Amino acid sequence: xxxxxxxxxxxxxxxxxxxxxxxxxxxxxxxxxxxxxxxxxxxxxxxxxxxxxxxxxxxxxxxxxxxxxxxxxxxxxxxxxxxxxxxxxxxxxxxxxxxxxxxxxxxxxxxxxxxxxxxxxxxxxxxxxxxxxxxxxxxxxxxxxxxxxxxxxxxxxxxxxxxxxxxxxxxxxxxxxxxxxxxxxxxxxxxxxxxxxxxxxxxxx
Amino acid sequence: xxxxxxxxxxxxxxxxxxxxxxxxxxxxxxxxxxxxxxxxxxxxxxxxxxxxxxxxxxxxxxxxxxxxxxxxxxxxxxxxxxxxxxxxxxxxxxxxxxxxxxxxxxxxxxxxxxxxxxxxxxxxxxxxxxxxxxxxxxxxxxxxxxxxxxxxxxxxxxxxxxxxxxxxxxxxxxxxxxxxxxxxxxxxxxxxxxxxxxxxxxxxxxxxxxxxxxxxxxxxxxxxxxxxxxxxxxxxxxxxxxxxxxxxxxxxxxxxxxxxxxxxxxxxxxxxxxxxxxxxxxxxxxxxxxxxxxxxxxxxxxxxxxxxxxxxxxxxxxxxxx
Numbered sequence: 001x002x003x004x005x006x007x008x009x010x011x012x013x014x015x016x017x018x019x020x021x022x023x024x025x026x027x028x029x030x031x032x033x034x035x036x037x038x039x040x041x042x043x044x045x046x047x048x049x050x051x052x053x054x055x056x057x058x059x060x061x062x063x064x065x066x067x068x069x070x071x072x073x074x075x076x077x078x079x080x081x082x083x084x085x086x087x088x089x090x091x092x093x094x095x096x097x098x099x100x101x102x103x104x105x106x107x108x109x110x111x112x113x114x115x116x117x118x119x120x121x122x123x124x125x126x127x128x129x130x131x132x133x134x135x136x137x138x139x140x141x142x143x144x145x146x147x148x149x150x151x152x153x154x155x156x157x158x159x160x161x162x163x164x165x166x167x168x169x170x171x172x173x174x175x176x177x178x179x180x181x182x183x184x185x186x187x188x189x190x191x192x193x194x195x196x197x198x199x200x201x202x203x204x205x
Numbered sequence: 206x207x208x209x210x211x212x213x214x215x216x217x218x219x220x221x222x223x224x225x226x227x228x229x230x231x232x233x234x235x236x237x238x239x240x241x242x243x244x245x246x247x248x249x250x251x252x253x254x255x256x257x258x259x260x261x262x263x264x265x266x267x268x269x270x271x272x273x274x275x276x277x278x279x280x281x282x283x284x285x286x287x288x289x290x291x292x293x294x295x296x297x298x299x300x301x302x303x304x305x306x307x308x309x310x311x312x313x314x315x316x317x318x319x320x321x322x323x324x325x326x327x328x329x330x331x332x333x334x335x336x337x338x339x340x341x342x343x344x345x346x347x348x349x350x351x352x353x354x355x356x357x358x359x360x361x362x363x364x365x366x367x368x369x370x371x372x373x374x375x376x377x378x379x380x381x382x383x384x385x386x387x388x389x390x391x392x393x394x395x396x397x398x399x400x401x402x403x404x405x406x407x408x409x410x411x412x413x414x415x416x417x418x419x420x421x422x423x424x425x426x427x428x429x430x431x432x433x434x435x436x437x438x439x440x441x442x443x444x445x446x447x448x449x450x451x452x453x454x455x456x457x458x459x460x461x462x463x464x465x466x467x468x469x470x471x472x473x474x475x476x477x478x479x480x481x482x483x484x485x486x487x488x489x490x491x492x493x494x495x496x497x498x499x500x501x502x503x504x505x506x507x508x509x510x511x512x513x514x515x516x517x518x519x520x521x522x523x524x525x526x527x
Contacts, residue, residue, distance in 0.1 A: 038453070044427035045455045048472040187495060194455070194475050194496055198512075 032127035033183035037120070041113055041190065046197045047105055049204060050098055055106040062103065064089070069107030072196055073115075075188075083199040090203035101204040108196045116189040123182055126175060133172050140165045227483050228525040229490055230271045230284070231499055232259040233516030239273060240499075240515035241289060242490075244483055247501060247511045251289050256282050261303035262523040265328060266310025271523050274301040274315065281315065281326070286525075296333050298324045303344055307370065308352035314370070316343035316357055323357050323368065337373050339366050345399065347388040354412065358385035358399055365399045365408075367415060377415045381408040387479075389438040389447075391462060400435035400449065407435055407449055409465060421465050423451060423458050437479040437521075441486060441504065448489055448502070450477040457491060459507055469507050473500035479521035492519035 031037040043052060059065045068089050072082040090100045144161050147153050226245035232255075233240060239259060241251040256275030264271055264286075271284040272295065279299050285292040297304075298317030301324075306313050312334065313326040321341055327334040340359025347356040348370075355368040358381070365388060367377040382404020389398050390412070397410040407421040423433050434452035440462060441447075447460040453476050459469040474493025482489050482504070489502040492515075499519060501511035 038432065040429075042428045042432075044425055045432060045453070190475065191495060191497075 028124075030124040030127045030131075032123055032130070032179050035183055035187060038186075039120075041109075041116070041193070043105075043109055046109070046194050047201070049105065049197075049201050050102055052102045052106045052109070055102050057110070059103040059107040059110075065100070065103045065107055068104060069111055072104075073108055073111045073192070075192065079195055079199075082196060083202075086196070086199045087203045090200065097204055101200050105197055105200050108193060108200075112189050112193045116186050119182065119185045119189070123179060126179060126182075130172065130175050130179070133168055133175075137165060137168050137172065140168070227527070228286075229481060229483075229499070230262055230273075230523045231490075231492055231515045232262040232273050232520045232522075233497075233518055234258055234260055234494070234520040235518035236516035237275075238516045239271070239284065240519070242499065242513055242515070244488065244490075247513050249513065249515060252516065253284060253289055253291070255284070255291055256280060260520045261301065261316075262521045263304065263306070264523050264525065266306065268526055272304070272313070273523075274304060276300045276302055276318065281313070293331065295326050295328065295331055296324075297326065298322050298336065303346050305346040305348050305355070308348065308350075312370075314346055314348070314355055314357075314368075316346050318342055318344065321359075323355075325373070335373055337368055337375065339368070339375060340364050340378070345385060345387040347390055347397070349390055349397075349412065350392065350394040356388040356390075356397060356399075358388050360384050360386070360402075363401075365397070365410065367412075379408075379410055379415055379417060381410075381417065382406045382420070386436045387438050389440055391440055392442055392444045396462075398438050398440070398447065400438055402434045402436055402452065405430055405433050405435065407438065407460075419465050421449075421460060421467070423449070423454075423467060423470075425451075425454060425456055425470050428454060437477070437491075439480045439482060439489060441482070443486075446504070448480060450480055450491060452476055452478065453495075455493075457489075457502065471502060471507065471509055473502070473509055474498045474512065478519070481522035481524040483524060484526055490522050490524070492522050494518045494520065 028037045071077055072085055090097050147158055229242040231240040237257055239253040239255050240249045243250045255273055257277035259273045259275050261274035271286055273282050275282055281295040281297050281301055282291045283293040297315045298320050300317055300319035301315045302318045304313050304315040313328055315324045317324055323337045323339055324333055325335045339357050340362030342360035343357050344360050345358035355370045357366045363383055364378040364380055366375045369376045381399050382401035384401055384403040385399050386402045387400045397412045399408045408417045409419045411418045432453040435449050436452050437450035439448045444462055447462050449458040455475050456470045457473050458467050460467050473491045475495035477491045477493050480489055480491045487504055489504055491500045497517055499513045499515055500509050503510045
């Protein structure tokens with residue numbers, strides 16, 4: 001019986017941890033973050049410059065644009081270095097500058113939006129695993145209670161099941177901390193797109 | 206003669222320069238700081254450490270203090286504007302988010318997000334002076350220009366509550382769209398505007414009949430409706446233009462107050478929340494929570510003319526009178 005109290009508390013904690021993630025937004029039951037899920041970004045919320053509707057994927061045809069996008073989209077490139085690289089590239093006549101700005105922004109938006117979708121998909125995958133694990137811990141704790149409640153309970157079985165629950169809980173807790181950390185990444189990517197969009201517009205004006 | 210002329214010009218320039226230099230205090234919700242911006246240089250000249258989760262922020266009427274609601278500390282801190290340090294506290298209820306003052310500046314009405322009350326504080330005595338029960342998750346607060354009606358919006362009840370400050374009771378409630386965040390009267394008191402974050406609208410209420418007479422909707426080309434979440438409302442002192450902060454849509458809508466029509470959308474920073482005019486009405490500053498900056502809008506030109514980096518998650522702005 002000595003495990004019963006501890007595992008009951010554990011079960012309550014695990015249930016409480018899983019519940020808010022499930023309840024946050026009924027449209028996205030697997031979304032584990034406090035931050036609301038915005039599935040897709042729109043260029044209109046980031047970009048005040050000329051329309052990029054006619055650019056499509058054509059920015060990838062120019063190796064110079066492709067290289068610049070790879071450089072400025074990378075998180076390791078400091079923002080001021082990215083701004084300088086943008087200003088150095090967006091030069092020429094007004095028409096040339098406009099075309100370059102459109103292609104660079106389209107490249108930044110496509111690249112970083114794809115990264116953001118990948119991170120968000122990963123978060124939902126881990127979140128589903130976490131919910132499955134919570135269900136398993138719940139079932140194991142119930143099994144343990146059932147065994148402990150019997151007279152002449154099998155102590156070896158209790159010990160094995162007990163350490164399994166402890167192990168699962170540790171994994172659960174580690175994953176939860178990782179999820180919380182990764183939940184900030186989509187926002188960090190949005191900040192990057194927004195900052196680069198501003199720098200491109202500044203170079204254009 | 207010439208010397209006097211030159212001195213006169215120098216003096217005029219000096220006074221001119223001083224006249225436009227106001228001080229804007231920006232509450233940074235995540236970094237637990239307040240950034241002090243000089244509106245002449247558009248630079249942060251000081252960062253003040255405050256309590257946890259600072260959000261609602263405003264000057265006292267005598268300009269001696271800037272009050273900041275520190276939600277996670279369950280208190281309102283007083284920043285002494287002569288030293289720019291926290292020099293005292295006011296006793297709010299749990300999780301204060303937003304507040305407004307009586308027209309004489311003596312009382313503060315505080316929306317406490319966690320206990321469904323509006324706390325009344327006597328600022329001079331630094332003591333509570335009563336409370337009014339309102340709806341669930343009270344947030345927006347506004348005082349009518351004549352000081353006779355206090356408005357509180359409750360996020361979960363979706364209502365604008367009309368409070369008689371003398372009787373200290375709710376005398377009427379008007380249903381608005383989902384998650385009402387902020388309330389503002391037009392300068393002549395003839396209209397009350399309430400923003401609904403989830404509903405995506407601003408309800409224009411007749412404060413005498415206490416009915417919604419029109420709802421303002423927003424649409425930005427190329428954007429889905431869900432990020433369009435109206436929060437802050439600032440109306441020019443001549444009552445002609447209203448600026449509505451649209452949250453994660455990253456835009457401010459400019460609305461003609463007379464016709465209730467949107468005349469322009471301005472791209473500012475990410476998650477634009479609350480705003481403040483400079484006292485001369487020339488500029489509107491917007492707190493942009495995700496891009497961690499403040500955008501400066503030229504009100505006459507309806508153009509963003511500057512951006513100032515502040516702390517993390519800027520929420521609201523208090524502007525000096527001079």
